[in-house]
Amino acid sequence: MRRQFGGTLLSAALIVLLTQAAFAKERSHGDDRASFGSEIVVAEGERAGDVACAFCSVHIHGDVTGDVAVAFGSVTVDPGHSIAGDTAIVAGNLNLGEGSRVDGDLAILAGEALVAEGAGIHGSRSIIPQPLGTLILLAPLLIVIGIVWLVVYFVRRNRYQFPAYPQGQGIHPPPPARR
Template identity: 55%
Template sequence: MPRWLLAASLLLYVATPLLAMASEDRASVGGDITVQENETAGDIACVFCSVHVHGDVKGDVAVVLGSLTVDSDHSIKGDVAVVGGDLNMSDGSEVGGDVAVVAGSANLAPDAMIHGSRSILPGRAWLLVPFAPLLFLIGIIWLIVYLVRRQRYAYAQYPGVRRY
């Protein structure tokens, strides 16, 4: 039995890159992703870049600090998440799942369709929310260092000033 398990795991290990190459998923950091006309993509993940959909997307789309633009009469079958950017949907475009836009805006054409729920938190101040605990911790550390240094070093005594 262990030989079959070893052979199956070896086969799975060898086939994993082939399965990943066969999928139509796309990911990028810093470089824009474009789904061309008459092209279909799987899941899309983009950080510090923008996604332009001129074709169709079968999966989900996640964009961090970038924008998502969907052309007219094209669709995204899954969910959409945009953090720190804008969602632009033209007439006839549609999203099959939920849409979440945090620290950005959703510019939806009148005929754009979202089949799931919408969560839109406009304003760039939402980008600071994940860093709030870190800023609080930095403030406490600064206060401790300030109090310790104030007690450690005595202030210089200056002689009295004579006035003539």
């Protein structure tokens, strides 16, 4: 019984892995771009699929047929161009030129959307501006710092030995009250 269950589990895992690869190819939009630390530029007349970058900015002079995800950078869309999918930006801004558009949803944490006249966002918007967005970004770090501080505090408190005063020194009880 145990051996049969292990074989079934292995078969199910293999089927899931194989189908994920098929779905990934089906969802691909073609010329996907990814970068870390150097900006991504979609040139005029060019089409890009999904675009993702960290610690960099994305400049769109052409069109993006997929999603855009940027961490610690900004997205600039030239007038008349578009992003067909969703856009997610952490600690950065979205700059839409005149007549440009985002067809999917927009999510910005610790930034803002600068939308020019005639530009549009056709999906839902979720924008958390500064300083609340920065506080949300730093919350996990602040929690870890607080836990470390508490551990250090309790360890030091238990190790500290209060001084023992010799007889006749230190804090004396108050004298008895006279009647």
